Amino acid sequence: MSETKKYYQNKVAVVTGGASGIGLALCEAMLASGANKVILADINKEKLDRERARLEVEYPGRVLGLMCDVTSEESVKDLIAKSAAFGEGRIDILFNNAGVGLSGLFEQQTNEIWEKAFAINFYSAIYGIRAAIPIMRAQGGGHIINVISGIAFSPMAQQSMYSATKAALNGLTLALRYEYWDENICFTSATPGTTKTGIWAAGGIEPPKGAQTAEQSAKRILEGVARKDRLVLGDDADVEGATNCFNPKAAEGMDAYLLDVARKRRSGEWVV
16 A cells, blocks of 8 residues: 555545535545545535535445535534534544635726635635644644645736735645644645646636646645645646746746736736
């Protein structure tokens, strides 16, 4: 058995945004690796019911689907409480995966839009962390993974909200990694890489050529989580972005690349 599979053996895991895309792929992969219980949380009832029923056939008694609006702290607290009950008092792993891709011109975005962006991409993770920490502390440890994006390292024009929310989530995650290290509660930031999911269709954009599958992304994320990596980078492009974006020696090249992206987007060509 691989070291990755060993890490998920008998674990109780909660995944927000778990009824589709990368969240669903994470759930399936953990179940296949021997997780004891996996809780899919999602706001889309139709998808949640369908995927829970499908997985229940293959993994009877090990799957729970829970409706959750991650922008509501009360809804997230209820999710964590019900998940712990299903897990017989345990939550070993929490993936704060729910989020949305955000785009648009800065001058057209009101404070209300910015508040909604932070509600789903940032505060939702805070709610999950707050609710899960007492459970993990009582059981002697746990692992919280916040799914960010490569855009946290390569902020792009017409994605100021997405860049800002994911950069903030990354900063929060890495600060908490050391705040809770001595309590055996591990924090990891994970980017999914460029992946074919519904996030592209929601923005009216075709996935880039060469985008990986959700299953490929989940595999890379789960391998890094099993190693308890500080930062898991979902594909090689994210590795390059994280390596170069804040490197003074790479500044000229990053400027040229990101300015080219900005100009093409301004002309109507959506590139990444």
